[in-house]
Amino acid sequence: MNRPHYRSQDAGQYRKLYSDPRWCGPHGLRKRVLLRDGYVCQWAGCGRSLIGKGNAPNAPVVHHVEDHKGDLELFFDEENCMSTCKECHDRDAQRMTHRGYISGHDVDGRPIDPGHPWNR
Numbered sequence: 017m018n019r020p021h022y023r024s025q026d027a028g029q030y031r032k033l034y035s036d037p038r039w040c041g042p043h044g045l046r047k048r049v050l051l052r053d054g055y056v057c058q059w060a061g062c063g064r065s066l067i068g069k070g071n072a073p074n075a076p077v078v079h080h081v082e083d084h085k086g087d088l089e090l091f092f093d094e095e096n097c098m099s100t101c102k103e104c105h106d107r108d109a110q111r112m113t114h115r116g117y118i119s120g121h122d123v124d125g126r127p128i129d130p131g132h133p134w135n136r
């Protein structure tokens with residue numbers, strides 16, 4: 017269960033992006049994505065209305081489809097963002113957290129586990 021060290025450092029560096037007005041401001045990307053998606057969860061098979069507040073399962077979360085890892089272009093790329101409910105997002109985050117260090121990587125960094133989403 018060892019996380020590579022660079023991960024936690026990255027997280028500290030890009031966490032502040034989420035408080036950037038270009039992201040969370042009244043005209044920020046987060047709002048634009050939610051409006052674009054009509055405040056509906058875009059996760060396959062979900063489609064619930066994102067009307068929840070705070071940590072409610074139906075609270076809106078704007079998800080980066082490709083992990084931005086602090087990359088500003090990916091972070092602020094509207095095409096890379098999708099609206100999801102908190103429940104779908106947390107389910108995915110769980111999966112991502114488990115990615116890699118449970119199923120393992122080969123030398124190229126690909127998951128060994130054939131059932132891993134990357135290998136589907």
Ligand SMILES: [Zn+2]
Nearest residue numbers: 057062101104
């Ligand atoms: Zn959902």
